[in-house]
């Protein structure tokens with residue numbers, strides 16, 4: 001049986017915009033009210049996904065969400081026709097309208113936590129959509145995320161889909177952005193690392209002072225229980241609250257792992273040496289590479305600006321590992337120098353490939369934010385909805401679909417335009433046919 005780590009990238013939705021919605025995410029706040037280009041954003045994402053498919057990787061796409069979210073606007077009391085609801089919300093509560101229009105589901109690293117079948121006691125691949133309760137605009141994602149995941153991984157024999165965790169700050173859950181899996185071969189049992197920013201039930205535990213810690217230990221433990229993971233293969237690590245206060249709002253902004261490589265900044269975690277020993281002990285005897293980047297080579301500000309750690313580390317069919325980095329890393333002197341050095345360190349990482357995902361980066365979403373990793377064997381890959389998998393045909397269909405439906409300019413003022421809603425629904429309705437997803441959106445029910 002063959003095993004792969006597939007990447008499922010989020011297709012950027014038609015309302016991609018810069019609304020400054022994410023306190024604690026430096027890029028989101030500093031680009032607030034900039035004019036976006038949804039068409040370019042979607043195409044940048046598709047280019048990256050296609051390039052990985054062309055490298056021989058299993059690559060899928062996850063559909064975006066319905067935005068503006070009229071269902072939520074009605075739920076909070078705006079009434080009338082669709083146009084009236086948008087108009088009233090724009091006049092009475094513009095901040096709430098903006099929260100209901102974000103294309104933030106594109107960052108599928110936050111869609112769910114995924115545990116491959118080799119790690120789970122029942123031998124199934126488990127998914128738990130993230131509740132994303134820390135941010136209003138993201139807290140409205142999980143139900144549709146669950147629908148899209150179920151339509152993509154649509155075989156109960158292999159895939160187990162859980163409900164998102166209770167919608168309370170005690171269970172703040174941001175999905176795979178705070179979860180990494182180390183393993184020898186993808187099909188062997190691995191060690192799942194859960195990184196959290198605070199302990200909800202222990203007020204004296206460390207937590208950030210300025211920015212929110214979006215993930216709690218309690219949420220991570222709940223996911224491990226739901227996914228039937230063994231304690232022997234699970235490690236909980238506290239994120240360093242000082243780096244959260246410097247803009248590291250998810251662990252994947254400061255650390256990333258793949259197979260037997262953990263690539264992280266010296267300041268990423270608390271209690272680092274003890275935690276590395278625990279990982280080593282649980283990982284077993286085979287070689288494990290801890291690539292620690294020291295502050296004197298790359299400072300936290302450079303890491304946050306360039307997204308050095310929001311890179312994807314992938315294993316190519318040749319067995320070599322490659323880093324998939326945003327072009328922003330090339331533009332930062334210290335980070336570029338480090339990436340030139342990393343391929344010479346005698347670790348499995350031998351290549352670096354750069355991609356322009358600037359439309360997403362301006363909202364704090366790098367290459368790794370744009371993808372959800374799903375390690376699968378070939379039987380499981382065959383059980384996935386095949387119309388979601390990237391190949392020449394899907395690439396050209398999706399590019400044509402974007403050309404047909406997406407604007408190349410969108411400002412926050414445009415979000416109240418009923419025409420944007422019509423365009424978005426028309427596009428998504430067509431997309432569900434193209435990807436054979438069935439009726440995953442509220443407007444289709």
Ligand SMILES: N=C(N)NCCC[C@H](NC(=O)CCC(=O)O)C(=O)O
Nearest residue numbers: 019020021022028107109177250369
């Ligand atoms: N690190 C990972 N895995 N994901 C990045 C998510 C970025 C997203 N930005 C936003 O939601 C900004 C939207 C706006 O401001 O318009 C967030 O902060 O949740």
